[in-house]
Amino acid sequence: MSPTSPTAPPRRRRGNRRTVVVAIAAAVLPAAPGHAVAASAATTHHAAPPATATSAPADGSMRDVAQRMLAVGNPGYLARIDDGRRVSTTAAGVADLATGRALRADDQFEIGSNTKTFTATLILQLVDRKAVELDSPVSAYLPGVVPDGDDITVRMLLNHTSGLFSYTGDPTVLSIMQNDPRHNWTERELLTAAFAHPPTSAPGESWSYSNTNYTLLGMIAQKLTRSSLAELVHQRIARPLGLRHTYYADPRVTDTGPGYAHGYAIHFADGTPRYTDYTGANIGGWAGAAGAVISTAGDLSRFYAALLDAELFSRAQLRQMKTTVPLPSGFPIEGGYGLGLIKFATPCGTAWGHGGDTQGHHSTTAVSDDGRRTAISDSTGKAGDLAPNDGITRWTTAEFAAQKVAVCHMLDTPVPASLVRELHGTAP
Numbered sequence: 001m002s003p004t005s006p007t008a009p010p011r012r013r014r015g016n017r018r019t020v021v022v023a024i025a026a027a028v029l030p031a032a033p034g035h036a037v038a039a040s041a042a043t044t045h046h047a048a049p050p051a052t053a054t055s056a057p058a059d060g061s062m063r064d065v066a067q068r069m070l071a072v073g074n075p076g077y078l079a080r081i082d083d084g085r086r087v088s089t090t091a092a093g094v095a096d097l098a099t100g101r102a103l104r105a106d107d108q109f110e111i112g113s114n115t116k117t118f119t120a121t122l123i124l125q126l127v128d129r130k131a132v133e134l135d136s137p138v139s140a141y142l143p144g145v146v147p148d149g150d151d152i153t154v155r156m157l158l159n160h161t162s163g164l165f166s167y168t169g170d171p172t173v174l175s176i177m178q179n180d181p182r183h184n185w186t187e188r189e190l191l192t193a194a195f196a197h198p199p200t201s202a203p204g205e206s207w208s209y210s211n212t213n214y215t216l217l218g219m220i221a222q223k224l225t226r227s228s229l230a231e232l233v234h235q236r237i238a239r240p241l242g243l244r245h246t247y248y249a250d251p252r253v254t255d256t257g258p259g260y261a262h263g264y265a266i267h268f269a270d271g272t273p274r275y276t277d278y279t280g281a282n283i284g285g286w287a288g289a290a291g292a293v294i295s296t297a298g299d300l301s302r303f304y305a306a307l308l309d310a311e312l313f314s315r316a317q318l319r320q321m322k323t324t325v326p327l328p329s330g331f332p333i334e335g336g337y338g339l340g341l342i343k344f345a346t347p348c349g350t351a352w353g354h355g356g357d358t359q360g361h362h363s364t365t366a367v368s369d370d371g372r373r374t375a376i377s378d379s380t381g382k383a384g385d386l387a388p389n390d391g392i393t394r395w396t397t398a399e400f401a402a403q404k405v406a407v408c409h410m411l412d413t414p415v416p417a418s419l420v421r422e423l424h425g426t427a428p
Contacts (some may be wrong), residue, residue: 073391075380076380109361113355117303117304118233126221156203160210164213165197173286191215246295248292263278263381308367320338321339333355341353355403
């Protein structure tokens with residue numbers, strides 16, 4: 001399916017707006033000689049971490065954030081902040097290690113589990129059409145497919161309280177994803193892997209993040225509409241909102257040339273980061289309705305703003321989406337999980353949104369309660385080691401701090417010094 005669609009009517013203006021562009025010189029990273037990234041789904045590069053300017057102050061600016069994201073090993077970082085008065089964009093590093101092409105703030109990238117908000121939107125549209133009831137059992141829509149399907153409701157799938165094991169936690173699935181990235185996954189194959197494991201809890205008893213939930217929701221949407229997920233994302237979300245660079249990868253991205261940000265697994269175990277390019281992997285197979293949408297920061301900003309303004313479904317369904325269950329203590333985000341939407345707290349205030357991880361990207365989305373402010377970011381690297389190490393710790397700490405800093409800028413609130421220290425790994 002083409003990633004383009006007719007332009008929708010322009011969104012209503014919200015006062016005078018201007019665009020401020022923050023540009024950071026692309027880091028020069030040595031590419032592995034003789035490797036053509038397009039030739040395979042996983043190409044490995046051995047390179048030093050991206051260089052950053054050492055004279056810039058650690059002040060919590062988005063320039064500071066971008067430099068820190070490169071310093072912890074990401075090949076590139078981009079962000080788009082709309083604070084309700086102006087839009088600012090940041091881009092640093094490279095989009096492609098093999099060519100050294102600079103990353104741009106409007107490049108397309110894998111949005112990972114931010115896709116779950118898209119899938120939840122499709123389900124809530126079906127609720128508006130009376131085709132789905134949130135508190136009906138999964139067995140009513142997929143009879144005989146899910147163990148305990150009579151006790152697991154659609155709502156439990158949406159807010160991750162089903163207790164179903166996530167297929168991405170299965171060692172065999174992980175091994176195939178890493179070693180055979182173009183494996184032609186089927187939904188049945190993923191469900192078989194998930195259901196081979198005992199539930200994490202009884203249905204409705206507790207919260208546990210599971211990609212299996214959204215595989216099932218995608219199956220429900222396709223069955224009831226007799227349309228593919230690629231068609232549904234295009235027809236019911238991208239085209240109405242004028243998202244010209246957003247599409248569902250079916251099963252892979254359609255164009256990885258200029259304008260597309262490659263994604264890299266970062267392996268820290270050897271001391272010097274090693275990068276494996278997973279661009280071209282079968283993301284539409286293994287991630288599917290849980291994580292296979294491709295988009296841009298601008299398109300995601302438009303989507304999440306429309307979502308919080310109830311442009312895609314009724315206000316009644318928006319209230320359902322924003323009804324949350326608590327996230328467990330120890331989870332890296334403080335807040336609650338709604339129906340494909342996270343409510344999270346930061347030192348600068350509360351925001352809604354989601355996060356997304358693929359084999360090579362870590363992206364975050366945030367939007368204010370009224371939908372008038374948005375913060376979108378993507379790191380073109382994802383810590384890929386299975387065993388913990390110092391590199392993973394630095395990367396993870398910086399990434400979660402960066403999202404909080406972005407929310408501060410979105411809410412036009414000064415970034416606390418304690419958060420700057422957290423970003424730079426110097427917090428006590």
